[in-house]
Amino acid sequence: MQTLEAIDAWQALWASRDRLAEQSINGLFDADAGRFEHFSLTAAGILLDYSKQPIDRQTRERLLEVARARDVAGQRDAMLAGEPINESEGRAVLHTALRVPDGGTGWAAPAIAREVASTRSRMAELAAAIRDGRRTGATGQPIEHVINIGIGGSDLGPRLVLEALAPLADGPTVHFVANVDGVEWQQAMGQCDPERTLVLVVSKSFGTVETMANAHEAMAWLRRSVPSEIVLERQVLAITANLDRVRELGLDPELALPMWDWVGGRYSLWSAVGFAIMLAIGPTAFDELLAGAHAMDRHFAEAPLESNMPVLLGLVSIFNGTLLDRRSQAVVPYTERLGRLSAYLQQLVMESNGKSVDRAGHPVSIPTAGAIWGQTGTPGQHAFFQALHQGTDVVPVDFVGVARPVAGERGDPLALTANLFAQSQALMQGRGDADMPAARRCPGNRPSNTILLKALTPATLGALIALYEHRTFVEAAVWGINAFDQFGVELGKVLADDLKPLIAGGQAAEGVDGSTAGLIARYRDWRG
Numbered sequence: 001m002q003t004l005e006a007i008d009a010w011q012a013l014w015a016s017r018d019r020l021a022e023q024s025i026n027g028l029f030d031a032d033a034g035r036f037e038h039f040s041l042t043a044a045g046i047l048l049d050y051s052k053q054p055i056d057r058q059t060r061e062r063l064l065e066v067a068r069a070r071d072v073a074g075q076r077d078a079m080l081a082g083e084p085i086n087e088s089e090g091r092a093v094l095h096t097a098l099r100v101p102d103g104g105t106g107w108a109a110p111a112i113a114r115e116v117a118s119t120r121s122r123m124a125e126l127a128a129a130i131r132d133g134r135r136t137g138a139t140g141q142p143i144e145h146v147i148n149i150g151i152g153g154s155d156l157g158p159r160l161v162l163e164a165l166a167p168l169a170d171g172p173t174v175h176f177v178a179n180v181d182g183v184e185w186q187q188a189m190g191q192c193d194p195e196r197t198l199v200l201v202v203s204k205s206f207g208t209v210e211t212m213a214n215a216h217e218a219m220a221w222l223r224r225s226v227p228s229e230i231v232l233e234r235q236v237l238a239i240t241a242n243l244d245r246v247r248e249l250g251l252d253p254e255l256a257l258p259m260w261d262w263v264g265g266r267y268s269l270w271s272a273v274g275f276a277i278m279l280a281i282g283p284t285a286f287d288e289l290l291a292g293a294h295a296m297d298r299h300f301a302e303a304p305l306e307s308n309m310p311v312l313l314g315l316v317s318i319f320n321g322t323l324l325d326r327r328s329q330a331v332v333p334y335t336e337r338l339g340r341l342s343a344y345l346q347q348l349v350m351e352s353n354g355k356s357v358d359r360a361g362h363p364v365s366i367p368t369a370g371a372i373w374g375q376t377g378t379p380g381q382h383a384f385f386q387a388l389h390q391g392t393d394v395v396p397v398d399f400v401g402v403a404r405p406v407a408g409e410r411g412d413p414l415a416l417t418a419n420l421f422a423q424s425q426a427l428m429q430g431r432g433d434a435d436m437p438a439a440r441r442c443p444g445n446r447p448s449n450t451i452l453l454k455a456l457t458p459a460t461l462g463a464l465i466a467l468y469e470h471r472t473f474v475e476a477a478v479w480g481i482n483a484f485d486q487f488g489v490e491l492g493k494v495l496a497d498d499l500k501p502l503i504a505g506g507q508a509a510e511g512v513d514g515s516t517a518g519l520i521a522r523y524r525d526w527r528g
């Protein structure tokens with residue numbers, strides 16, 4: 001496969017970087033009356049409008065040529081076929097297999113498909129029994145609360161989905177505990193009757209310090225508050241790929257729900273990691289979530305590159321980030337229901353693609369993932385949008401909107417949508433009458449995508465998340481990096497283990513750098 005730099009189309013794009021940065025987006029609309037049709041597409045209930053990017057047909061063709069030369073389609077097919085594309089860990093990457101409808105074949109080895117199907121039906125049976133009160137807590141009380149203990153991928157996906165689909169929730173109330181500072185745990189404990197609470201300990205590794213500390217707290221709370229010998233058996237459920245550690249924690253591995261090493265944590269909400277979702281909205285709605293993601297998977301697998309939404313979204317992101325050096329991206333959903341989207345995408349994008357060596361271990365020659373951040377609109381408009389409109393950095397924005405309001409929700413959908421469309425328009429058009437004071441002028445020509453969902457349903461939400469997963473994959477495929485390991489997060493964990501006794505102990509913190517030693521001393525002093 002050609003390196004990026006050796007590809008003619010990339011060289012041509014690189015040589016015209018300055019011109020592309022200056023390319024007038026308004027001018028592109030003037031030159032092409034059908035630009036919206038030519039630079040937008042719909043798949044799985046989602047419209048992507050990328051016409052407000054400084055990309056003309058030639059630039060798009062060059063970007064597609066780069067995708068072809070980097071064999072994005074071949075890399076995608078290798079992932080879907082279960083080849084061990086996570087080479088540094090020798091693992092397949094098969095979150096797409098989790099979303100194949102029951103009975104569907106051809107997307108994963110039969111053994112994997114069987115495991116997925118049997119786990120899904122175990123989850124569905126258990127969730128149904130808990131939801132209708134057949135399966136109770138240890139003292140016979142119905143389960144009314146669920147505490148999901150997990151962090152990173154074992155937290156963000158279920159949280160995002162449950163916040164988004166809260167109007168559909170008709171099962172137990174779900175509380176999330178991720179941090180080890182005790183705040184979320186105290187809040188959850190304060191709202192839950194222990195005899196009516198199920199604790200989910202969700203951790204692929206079952207070794208994550210925060211999760212294990214919170215699990216110990218929860219188990220101690222249940223033991224002291226529920227007068228039953230079988231409280232842990234009935235009210236604590238482990239969800240993990242590491243059954244040995246379940247036993248070490250004092251739980252029965254036979255009762256645990258499995259996940260597998262071929263599912264990355266940040267890609268795992270579709271597995272038993274999403275059990276809290278299923279408990280809250282029911283197995284049928286959970287299946288709809290999977291079906292929406294699968295619809296996007298099929299589109300990604302089958303649509304030609306030039307009309308393939310994740311491919312185009314990935315190429316637009318590379319165009320902005322790698323080519324034009326616009327490395328910070330904002331994502332602004334116009335509904336509070338998607339308020340968790342930017343936090344979710346931070347893990348998905350930055351943990352996957354925040355890499356500086358390629359698959360062969362050589363330093364990359366181009367910038368990979370920058371920062372992705374955001375907040376909901378309209379509140380974000382009254383916070384950081386000033387910088388988007390007039391700041392010195394050009395920040396590409398993904399606007400995410402929903403056409404049909406959620407049934408029963410009040411508010412002013414027209415005002416919301418008018419703001420959504422007006423912001424991308426303002427970023428593009430700018431404002432600059434010659435007699436206007438400079439402080440009031442907006443330079444305009446600032447790029448954005450608009451992603452419009454027909455409605456916020458389990459299916460469109462599943463499709464939206466899958467869209468961003470595959471966009472992340474496309475970028476990694478073009479850059480030649482492995483999106484599925486995350487060794488960078490390990491060093492801090494190791495150092496934290498080393499520092500704990502130094503912070504706790506009375507002895508001088510020797511063998512650490514001056515700053516850390518100073519911080520430890522001041523911390524001890526102030527802590528008293």
Ligand SMILES: O=P(O)(O)OC[C@H]1O[C@](O)(CO)[C@@H](O)[C@@H]1O
Binds near residue numbers: 202205
């Ligand atoms: O599910 P686990 O093993 O507890 O890991 C939690 C999270 O920790 C990380 O390893 C690093 O932050 C993530 O990749 C993962 O989602």
